[in-house]
Amino acid sequence: MRRLYRKDPHISNKYKCQVLKSLYESLFPTYSKLWIESIVVLTNQNANIAGESHYKTDKSNPTFADIESLEKHYKYRYGNKELWRLNVAQVKAVAKKLKLHSGEEESKGTILPGFDLVEDLTDSSDKIEVLVRPHGLQLQTIQRVRIFLDNPKADKEEIDQFRLKAYNSLKAIEAVGDHPNINKVWQLPHEDGLVIEASDWSQEGKLSDFIHENGKIDLDLTVKIIRGILNGLMAIHKELVIHRAICPENILMVKGVPKLINFDLSYVHEDNRPFTVIPESIILKPSPYIAPELYPPKKDVFEASDFFGVGVIFLNLLLTNCHLKIQKNL
Structure with missing residues (x-):
């Protein structure tokens, strides 16, 4: 045979x-x-x-x-x-991209229904960050959307707790109301219950972009920027919110005016119990702008931690991109 x-x-x-x-x-x-x-x-x-x-x-x-x-x-x-x-949202994102590359038609806005994708700013695995505009409205103001992804290893109770904390933090920022030095933030609904944060955007970009493009900044403008950051911090501190991550990447520039953004690492004091949007297992990334007391195992969080970052920004603006060291010891 x-x-x-x-x-x-x-x-x-x-x-x-x-x-x-x-x-x-x-x-x-x-x-x-x-x-x-x-x-x-x-x-x-x-x-x-x-x-x-x-x-x-x-x-x-x-x-x-x-x-x-x-x-x-x-x-x-x-x-x-x-x-x-990968979690469910990431799997869906991969599937959509592969369909697009296989020749199947797909609308330009693949992240959120009703929106066109302008630019993908995602730089981490725990959230999707994109610039979008309402579908078909090319002259409409561009918005930034951040989708916080659930931990694929977390159980339902942990996911529900994470989402509740995230929503509470967004509500705390909304409670500040319109403030010239805080970027407006609102919630977007999602069929799977993911936490989605939407906010206004500026073509000037973040303070880090502003520094890179303008080089040396004169003293008057430096003082104006620092004063604006401090005004924004005082407003959120009144609502018992501590940002925890004040740095050039978390400050949006709008016509030369600084606005605080990215409150996902913030602490919200409620019923004398502070909590953070980001799960405790995720450690703050080392940065020269982070106050030493915020690094584990230290857990004390006070308003002064935010002012530490402002001081480092002030130094950086005065000395024009000076070499900054990470400080983990008080």
């Missing part, structure tokens, strides 16, 4: 996996790294198969004898939370 042998399909699939991985990493550089592998399923029921993979295999490039084994393997992998790398 003649035996027919096929070339190993994993060989050709390996190249496809490399292309897909390269595409994924270029489109989503802030997402978790993924291991993309070839899985072969034999569907000929009359074939004599030797050396097929067990559905609980953890080895790369498995070969299954039938579709039933593939289904069992999928359920096994799906049930193992240690293997999860």
